[in-house]
Amino acid sequence: MAPTTQQPDAPGAGAAPARGKGRPRSAAADLAILDATRAALAELGWGGLTMGDVAVRAGVAKTTLYRRWPSKNELVVDAIAILFDQLECADLGSLQADIEAVVAQFADLLSRPETQAALLALFAEGTRDRQLQQRIRERIVEPQKVLVQLGRANAQARGEMGPDEDPATACEEIDIIFDTIAGTVEHRLLVSGEPITPEWIRRFTTLLLNAFPGLN
């Protein structure tokens, strides 16, 4: 048996780069591959996405792909996760404005063809593959949830909300808010297939604030 079962691993994930002996991996290849993945995703959709095609687009051998990502799913998670890392929660002075900004950002992200093609497909795969679901949560879902936590903290700092009384209850509340925002936006955009306009965002945000009586 091979003594070193060389696990393929995504580049940015590990902490120590394990400065080895041989030729180091091309850093440019990572970017090229992820870009190519998003491009192929936008152009062909999840079903049309092919490892061979990504390799060709990236000017890279298929071997290089598999050396870094164990399968299509993981590759796409990383390719899409980059987009979700760009989400930000600006403090605009009021909870209403902050929520609207977050929803707008999220809606923008879900309007990109590569995101549309990939997101639901990844979620679907995740229902079967627990490890993938974990990875999706870490790289894609968590960054969104952080926005909710940040917004909540900002609101508390501004005095719009009282401080958390019970951490467990607070965590549950964050979960339900998050599922509601993310789920509703995704459903309207990707399932119902209708656009998300500023008017819709305002309406939805108002409903959301109404739902929590503690907030005026």
Added chain:
Amino acid sequence: MAPTTQQPDAPGAGAAPARGKGRPRSAAADLAILDATRAALAELGWGGLTMGDVAVRAGVAKTTLYRRWPSKNELVVDAIAILFDQLECADLGSLQADIEAVVAQFADLLSRPETQAALLALFAEGTRDRQLQQRIRERIVEPQKVLVQLGRANAQARGEMGPDEDPATACEEIDIIFDTIAGTVEHRLLVSGEPITPEWIRRFTTLLLNAFPGLN
């Protein structure tokens, strides 16, 4: 130009029973195929679903399958749609109870392995294939939305809500309520991967009723 391109067409969908020429299609085969599809879906998931395997399970030739459904997507839509046709909206005497019942039904449906495996994958394909999206909406989404409309009508009959003032506004309101319920439940169950308990349903329903100030 021929208006009916329908070479492969699902049974029951078309209005005209077509020409009475030739040997008629086996009605039993339809049921066997759809059952086999759901079974394979529950067992192997979307990615593991194979037309050949479905055919074998149904005791049917692959050609028979393709004669009726042009592709995996359409087949799965029909196989899953049957489940959504079973949704009902009982009048339990209060809006809160009615909503809770609907959410519970929907959560039950999404807890079935075949639904989990298929639903998000179908939605994902739908973002690329407009015709498929239309079909999904007709066969899967619409039956759910009808429940919201029914619940609303029941509430109005009971006097919990005032009558619709503007039909367009009412329609928009139904849309937003529907996207919120469906999206939130789906997101919690399939993306966040957390269970939907009666407590959660009660909390969520309460928030929902809070959100609409017209309802006490």
Added chain:
Amino acid sequence: MAPTTQQPDAPGAGAAPARGKGRPRSAAADLAILDATRAALAELGWGGLTMGDVAVRAGVAKTTLYRRWPSKNELVVDAIAILFDQLECADLGSLQADIEAVVAQFADLLSRPETQAALLALFAEGTRDRQLQQRIRERIVEPQKVLVQLGRANAQARGEMGPDEDPATACEEIDIIFDTIAGTVEHRLLVSGEPITPEWIRRFTTLLLNAFPGLN
């Protein structure tokens, strides 16, 4: 269940038409089918020949084909055999002339695209299917061999040959002559792919007559 396993049978083969109860078979269909078979053979070759296509060309249902011929092979044998039934052995006054005429006729037959496409393919199938080989011999090979026998009889009548001494020896001699003529013409035309000209026929006939010293 049906007590009589109704064997499909070629139309012209049986003696008694078995004047039955129901609707009699369409006589026109037989001709149309055989014509269509030859046409398809000439156009598409053996490999491209399809029962469904023949049925369409003949304006007939596939069922009708199978009611009369048990399979593609038998159908083609009959379709081609018709052509071989047209071979004749005219008495032209000399053995040389008679042989040349027969060879020319045979070469003409083998130059037709439908014959080319079918003959070798049938022979090939015949090497595996003893029953088919028998049928081929009866319907296709025998009519050719009869010409050799006739030519021999004519030559004897004209005094160019002495009478048969031993029937067994005569039969062997006919066999070897026949295999030589048929085999050589087929090989030149279908394998070597070169044309058969009057010059070639004269040369070949001369060699043939040389080969048998009893003939001056």
Added chain:
Amino acid sequence: MAPTTQQPDAPGAGAAPARGKGRPRSAAADLAILDATRAALAELGWGGLTMGDVAVRAGVAKTTLYRRWPSKNELVVDAIAILFDQLECADLGSLQADIEAVVAQFADLLSRPETQAALLALFAEGTRDRQLQQRIRERIVEPQKVLVQLGRANAQARGEMGPDEDPATACEEIDIIFDTIAGTVEHRLLVSGEPITPEWIRRFTTLLLNAFPGLN
């Protein structure tokens, strides 16, 4: 002869220097495939020969097969051609003996089930596909014709025949002799279905020598 690494791919600019890039094709696979082809041919006949079956017998993927041979026809030509490459023309001291030896060799070859199954079927396909016919001639027919030329040269060396007077005439004579030998043996064995015994060979050879008066 090696299968010439004939890519079924588009030839592109032509005369590509065949870059030594990538993993080289397995040489063992070629032999295994050709052996498997002959075995399947002998067992199942031309009609029963299946690319998938050959692949399984050879322990090879179907893709490997198609990567090397564009179709069943070409594969079988190569598989059978190997057998014809083994034909030899020994100088046994007299033309009669040499011819008898050649005929016997040829009859032996045609008695092998794989040859029987393949040869006529290939010839039949060759009548439709000019490229295939060319390939058959190069790989199968030509090796046989060489024997005739060699035998003739040997006879001239021994003084049994005078030297060629006109090259064109000589060539024509070789052609007619060859078509006669090959065609007659094939027809007796494969069409008439009768065995080729030493007695038959002696008779046939005698007739052949009679036919050419220049030979005593």
Added chain:
DNA sequence: AGGTAACCGAGACGGTACGTCCGGTCTTGGG
């Protein structure tokens, strides 16, 4: 400077599923 270990491209490899086609059978309604 030379090893050597890990990288890289290219592409062949064993598999699996695809969607199509055809052979031969059967089941309709109608003649």
Added chain:
DNA sequence: CCCAAGACCGGACGTACCGTCTCGGTTACCT
């Protein structure tokens, strides 16, 4: 009993990708 139409089962087709495996060659570190 025949016919046309067409659905049915089974099975081979040739293609497309998957993920793995050799190849020859290329860096970069470590003696």
